[in-house]
Amino acid sequence: MIYTCTLNPSIDYVVELDSIQLGDLNRAKRTEQYPGGKGINVSRVLKRLGVENTALGFIGGFTGEFIREELSKELVNHDFVKANGTTRINVKLKSGDETEINGQGPTIETEQINELLQKVEAMNEGDIFVLAGSLPASIPADFYKTLATAARARGVKIVADTSGPALQEIIEEKLFLIKPNHHELGELFETTITSKEESIAYAKRLVESGIQNVIVSMAGAGALLITNHKILYANAPKGTVKNSVGAGDSTIGGFLAAYTQGKALEECFRYGVASGSATAFSSDLCTKEEVEKLLPEITITQV
Secondary structure, three states, X not given: OEEEEEOOOEEEEEEEOOOOXXXXXXXXXXXXXXXXXXXXHHHHHHHHOOOOEEEEEEEOHHHHHHHHHHHHHOOOEEOOEEOOOOOEEEEEEEEOEEEEEEOOOOOOOHHHHHHHHHHHHOOOOOOEXXXXXXXXXXXXXXXXXXXXXXXXXXXXXXXXXXXXXXXXXXXXXXXXXXXXXXXXXXXXXXXXXXXXHHHHHHHHHHHHOOOOEEEEEOHHHOEXXXXXXXXXXXXXXXXXXXXXXOHHHHHHHHHHHHHHOOOOHHHHHHHHHHHHHHHHOOOOOOOHHHHHHHHHHOOEEEO
8 A cells, every 4th residue: 555644735726817916906817726735646646547545644624624525536545633723725826927825734733643653553564655745833853754764664665755854854764765856955965956967976875875766856857766776867758837736746656656556667767757747737736648648758768
């Protein structure tokens, strides 16, 4: 089973306007609401690609119920811990440039933290556990590390998609997969990465520390996959970027979908890049049809 974990989920409220005038009345020409959060995005993509999984995390209030109902409509399994407060709403304003306003999530109590930890302690050897997104302010900064340690003790493969201090804490945990972009990779090593060669050099250091697979996304410049045995490069397919939200999560979803179906590493990487690109080229997360349409456009080469 694949489990995803979103500690600070949201409703993503997308508002499209011709222009924004601050201090004045603005009228939207289109609005959409989606269950949001990086782990939830991975769960939705996995399901769209035909892979069963279970979404974990904290949700509360009427916004939490919306997330639960929407995931149920998409037939995504979920086993959330109920929070006392209300799940946040993140507003995405689109008017040429994209502006984001992220809300505040609920305070998570010790009892709820322990309840989630118990779910992790019930996982089985061979399961995959995706830890994705930001940490709520009320949760200890090392909580991802706590969850990863508990999962790894049970033979669970751990995937991390976060940044900043949370990423710094968890990279010591012998992860199965990590997917920083080149900016996040640079932050890990307190430097600025500006080339493919620098991305490879620093990703190799993560592999040497015990991480099995490192995918480095470089936006329009493509992506890299670095392992102990291979360095692979994938070009970015051509298309019009409509949506920056969820592209990285979709890359992870696509990679894991192919991995669980027993595909070769190169094909897992290709499927991941196609999934991330398909999401970037659409208004919501990718569909299986969109992903498969892009696959022939992606060439994997060994560096």
